[in-house]
Amino acid sequence: MKALTLASPGFWLMKSEPDEASIDHLAATPGATLPWTGVRNYQARNFMRDTMRIGDGVLFYHSSCAQPGIAGLAEVCSLPKPDPTQFDPSSPYFDAKSSPQVPRWMLVDVRLVRKTRLLSLDEMRRSPTLQTMRVLQRGNRLSITPVTDAEWRAVQALLA
DNA sequence: GCCAACGTTGGC
DNA sequence: GCCAACGTTGGC
Numbered sequence: 001m002k003a004l005t006l007a008s009p010g011f012w013l014m015k016s017e018p019d020e021a022s023i024d025h026l027a028a029t030p031g032a033t034l035p036w037t038g039v040r041n042y043q044a045r046n047f048m049r050d051t052m053r054i055g056d057g058v059l060f061y062h063s064s065c066a067q068p069g070i071a072g073l074a075e076v077c078s079l080p081k082p083d084p085t086q087f088d089p090s091s092p093y094f095d096a097k098s099s100p101q102v103p104r105w106m107l108v109d110v111r112l113v114r115k116t117r118l119l120s121l122d123e124m125r126r127s128p129t130l131q132t133m134r135v136l137q138r139g140n141r142l143s144i145t146p147v148t149d150a151e152w153r154a155v156q157a158l159l160a
Numbered sequence: 161g162c163c164a165a166c167g168t169t170g171g172c
Numbered sequence: 173g174c175c176a177a178c179g180t181t182g183g184c
Contacts, residue, residue, distance in 0.1 A: 015182090041167075064182055121183080139165040141181050
């Protein structure tokens with residue numbers, strides 16, 4: 001008989017361009033969930049499809065903007081499901097090689113836990129406790145990266 | 161707008 | 173399977 005194990009929560013950093021989906025968009029509608037559309041990288045997709053669990057913690061990161069950094073805390077709140085934008089010819093995320101029968105791109109929903117002060121990329125780079133974060137590594141372009149327990153605690157400490 | 165870094169594509 | 177060309181990311 002298989003042992004019943006309590007999965008420890010996972011932690012993630014997810015990049016969003018605030019022009020598309022900012023922490024304020026999410027905060028504007030209490031209780032709203034945000035489908036994480038537009039991921040078109042297999043590694044990032046696989047994290048959502050294979051590894052994330054409902055309840056996992058998310059560092060909501062603003063990228064490609066004037067003030068990049070962590071803007072809030074969120075939480076994975078759905079199972080993986082097909083990203084509907086891949087089937088929409090009018091979407092910039094349309095993928096002609098995907099089909100509803102064999103969807104290529106999956107997403108999860110996230111919900112806001114709380115907006116935080118902006119923990120800027122600059123401050124992250126200067127924080128000794130955050131040096132291991134994938135998002136800070138040279139050349140990193142992944143829009144979704146795993147965060148270790150220690151990194152998660154360090155971010156909480158900086159935000160406290 | 162620049163450009164380093166890296167992922168994807170496709171010919172071979 | 174190799175790898176050059178090309179496209180994208182994302183901070184600056």
